[in-house]
Amino acid sequence: MNRATLFALALVACGGGACFGQVSGNAAFGQAGGRDRAAQVERAKRTLAEHELPPAGSSTFVEAAVLANVKADAFVATFALAREGPTAAECHRLMDEAVARFVEDIKALGVRGPEIFVDYVAQVQVYGFEVEGDEAREELVGYELKKNVSVRYADRTLLDRLVLAAARSEVHDLIEVDYWAVNLQLTGKASAASGERRPV
Numbered sequence: 001m002n003r004a005t006l007f008a009l010a011l012v013a014c015g016g017g018a019c020f021g022q023v024s025g026n027a028a029f030g031q032a033g034g035r036d037r038a039a040q041v042e043r044a045k046r047t048l049a050e051h052e053l054p055p056a057g058s059s060t061f062v063e064a065a066v067l068a069n070v071k072a073d074a075f076v077a078t079f080a081l082a083r084e085g086p087t088a089a090e091c092h093r094l095m096d097e098a099v100a101r102f103v104e105d106i107k108a109l110g111v112r113g114p115e116i117f118v119d120y121v122a123q124v125q126v127y128g129f130e131v132e133g134d135e136a137r138e139e140l141v142g143y144e145l146k147k148n149v150s151v152r153y154a155d156r157t158l159l160d161r162l163v164l165a166a167a168r169s170e171v172h173d174l175i176e177v178d179y180w181a182v183n184l185q186l187t188g189k190a191s192a193a194s195g196e197r198r199p200v
Helices: 003-014 034-045 088-108 158-168
Strands: 074-085 116-132 135-153 173-180
Touching: 074 088, 074 158, 088 116, 088 135, 088 158, 135 158, 158 173
Parallel strands: none
Antiparallel strands: 074 135, 074 173, 116 135
């Protein structure tokens, strides 16, 4: 090795502690007083407005989100149906048949008519492509109709049978199951946690 290479290696090995890199980040592009302005904004976030202050100087507000584990009284399962047809009328006919078959199967499980709700979602046009040579032309090929069927029930074990009934009617999309606590009584500590703001 020549002397220049040895000198460079020695300088790097011994002088590393005295070297400083440039550290500026966004501070190099900031305006004068930028740090003070940022601190002022943060302080403003933590300062309460006059209407947010507690009623007395010695009191304060405590805000809490509380989870109440309550047994569900009822459930609502929502199923999505979609049918396609070459015309809007054919699409509606196919949907009406599917909904009627599904509702009939649901009623056979003991669910009453008022507990079943059919909700219209959308009807959209379906497009396809006709290819001629190196040109593809988009054209209307049919319609798609979408509806939701919501079923309210009390026996939580009924869901499996509802899913099987849906499959028999070619309904394969269970959107969600909502849990309902019909008679939720909040007393004592639970009512205090229900969102009321009280001075402590």
